[in-house]
Amino acid sequence: MSPDSVKGLILVVEDERAISDLLRLYLSREGFGVQVESDGVAGLSAARTLHPVAIILDVGLPSMDGTEICRKLRAEGNWTPVLFCTARDDEVDRVVGLELGADDYITKPFSPREVVARVKAVVRRAVQAASSTGALVLGEVSVDPVTRRVTVAGEQVQLTATEFDLLEHLMANQGRVLSREQLLSEVWGYAAIVGTRTVDVHVAQVRAKLGDHSPIRTVRGVGYSAELEP
Amino acid sequence: MSPDSVKGLILVVEDERAISDLLRLYLSREGFGVQVESDGVAGLSAARTLHPVAIILDVGLPSMDGTEICRKLRAEGNWTPVLFCTARDDEVDRVVGLELGADDYITKPFSPREVVARVKAVVRRAVQAASSTGALVLGEVSVDPVTRRVTVAGEQVQLTATEFDLLEHLMANQGRVLSREQLLSEVWGYAAIVGTRTVDVHVAQVRAKLGDHSPIRTVRGVGYSAELEP
DNA sequence: CCAAATCTTGACGAATCCCTGACGCCGAGG
DNA sequence: CCTCGGCGTCAGGGATTCGTCAAGATTTGG
Incomplete structure (x- = not known):
């Protein structure tokens, strides 16, 4: 039995190793599989192929901006839940208000349990939205x-x-x-x-x-x- | 890239052409996709199949009352945000109080920017409510x-x-x-x-x-x- | 190691549900 | 018009299912 797929895969696109390691630790402890990509292009392609249940996107990324990844996915009709992750408050304004189709955001520094709680909430909501259409x-x-x-x-x-x-x-x-x-x-x-x-x-x-x-x-x-x- | 799906789809159920045209213009300018239905039955079926991010319902509609549409959706477990739109003040009493699960209402005549602001607020609230608390x-x-x-x-x-x-x-x-x-x-x-x-x-x-x-x-x-x- | 809290099991009663059989109506075919 | 088989309807006995309780088993904490 692969422990990775119990609750589904979370894709983390983050270039700071310290943060991605932390996320991997706490999310996998909760039963999620975790895939980390450290640059935007690889992240976008992973998002397209791995079918994660949620994506955590750093806003500041090498090779492709996190907001750019989200925009492209949405344009392709991909509505996988996205959590933005940002260091600066002024970046928040760009992602909230749903102009990008973001589902939630986190500001650094964040507590691991906060991240886990939000990921679970976002996944739950997505699952619910998908299942409520089955009438x-x-x-x-x-x-x-x-x-x-x-x-x-x-x-x-x-x-x-x-x-x-x-x-x-x-x-x-x-x-x-x-x-x-x-x-x-x-x-x-x-x-x-x-x-x-x-x-x-x-x-x-x-x-x-x-x-x-x-x-x-x-x-x-x-x-x-x-x-x-x- | 289709501009329609950047922020999601708004369903407008309204029989007066002048009003629906106005709403379409202002909402699409804000990046929403807009689908207009002019009678109640078509509106209900569109609400079921198109999965809009919000619905604007005229209270007085041919073939099916707007409140009736909302009531049916809620009974089916569909909690898509609904904004009622009404010409007469006395109708307001019927939709507020949330007995119908309405999220907001607008009285005609209304300014387009007011509508846009309320739609954005309602959509944001729905998303936040589902994902921010973690509880x-x-x-x-x-x-x-x-x-x-x-x-x-x-x-x-x-x-x-x-x-x-x-x-x-x-x-x-x-x-x-x-x-x-x-x-x-x-x-x-x-x-x-x-x-x-x-x-x-x-x-x-x-x-x-x-x-x-x-x-x-x-x-x-x-x-x-x-x-x-x- | 003991005590308290928690978990599991089994039994019992009440409520509900399911199946059956009988009866009568209705439509199809001669 | 008559006959016959399929179908709707009804009610009662039998069977499940669930809530409740208490006692034994297990775990936890000191």
């Missing part, structure tokens, strides 16, 4: 597989575990007609020991809870599907 | 991973090591439903040799210590998650 939406019905919440017309609806799994599976395959046998093996489990009529009952439950906005359509003789037009 | 906050409960302190409604609460790790992990993944197996492997360790019921007991302990403000929700048949709404 399945069909008409008025919204199903979030991560939070396991269902809303219909803005109102939250309580589903049981089986009901949720069933609705999620139908919405994930929206438009496709799924047979009861398919639903049983894919929602209930590989070896479904329950009768196929059980599906009907749960479909009815879900429909009752979703009310008029239920997207579940019955395909007589075949099975069920989730779609907009009833 | 995990959810309702009245605050968990600081660095100092390992927990406060509920301002009062400090003593948690044991396991209890703290459990709560921290749940809050770090707030909203996400975690199974007992996940919690065991991620909180107890990679090779957890303890029974899954152990999780229940510690959850109960944490709940007892947090009292009425406990953010831990049990998702029957699945696991636990930390969130505001019970």
Whole structure:
């Protein structure tokens, strides 16, 4: 097992050896993998290829400015969280205000635990932003597989575990007609020991809870599907 | 380099062409990308798919009220900053008070620079709130991973090591439903040799210590998650 | 080495959920 | 128009799941 990838890789672009060593020490202690680059060009290419979960950028760097790296990444559509790291307060003005798409900044000298806390916060936020987009939406019905919440017309609806799994599976395959046998093996489990009529009952439950906005359509003789037009 | 994505995208939902043109002009001059939708339904779907950094919503809209859009997004767990935009003062009462999760509001007529300033402020606030403190906050409960302190409604609460790790992990993944197996492997360790019921007991302990403000929700048949709404 | 705190386990009860079977309606086909 | 099979509906028994408690095991601190 490689200890590097437990929590993901942090890319540190910093030319002062004393600082990068410190960052490596404290971040790896927290379970992050750490890759250090000491000049801007190498840092940019590492950011493009290594897919780090966050990047710590020194503002003053040889060969390419830290702000320049961030700007290029953003222009390429790369929104990996970036923490700027700067010695002078007057540099702060250039990175905050999000003109560069920075997520946070640190001023030297900094305490290692402060850095760790901010890195974790930034990574957490990025993960959250990425995962909150995973909601399945069909008409008025919204199903979030991560939070396991269902809303219909803005109102939250309580589903049981089986009901949720069933609705999620139908919405994930929206438009496709799924047979009861398919639903049983894919929602209930590989070896479904329950009768196929059980599906009907749960479909009815879900429909009752979703009310008029239920997207579940019955395909007589075949099975069920989730779609907009009833 | 596409100038649109330097600072992120602002979604404007506004049916009066004169106003949306003005907003587009001034916001894009500031480096934001701008997407305009002129009716509520299209606006809602754009908000779901485009992942804007902020949304400007007209309160009076054809096909769907601006407040309705905001309410639905919030119900789906989408907390993108929203600025309401309204012509009449009496409408203001409906959006402020944050019952709708609005971040700010503007009354027509407005000066373009005022709008720009508020948008920038709202975006900055959202980013700062998520990344600057390092503490995990959810309702009245605050968990600081660095100092390992927990406060509920301002009062400090003593948690044991396991209890703290459990709560921290749940809050770090707030909203996400975690199974007992996940919690065991991620909180107890990679090779957890303890029974899954152990999780229940510690959850109960944490709940007892947090009292009425406990953010831990049990998702029957699945696991636990930390969130505001019970 | 002892004592206190913490962690884990097992049992029990209450609440909830799931499956089944029966009944009746409805659409398809003759 | 009639028949038949698929489907919606309902309610009850059986099975899970979870909260709670207490006791034993383990760790921590002195």
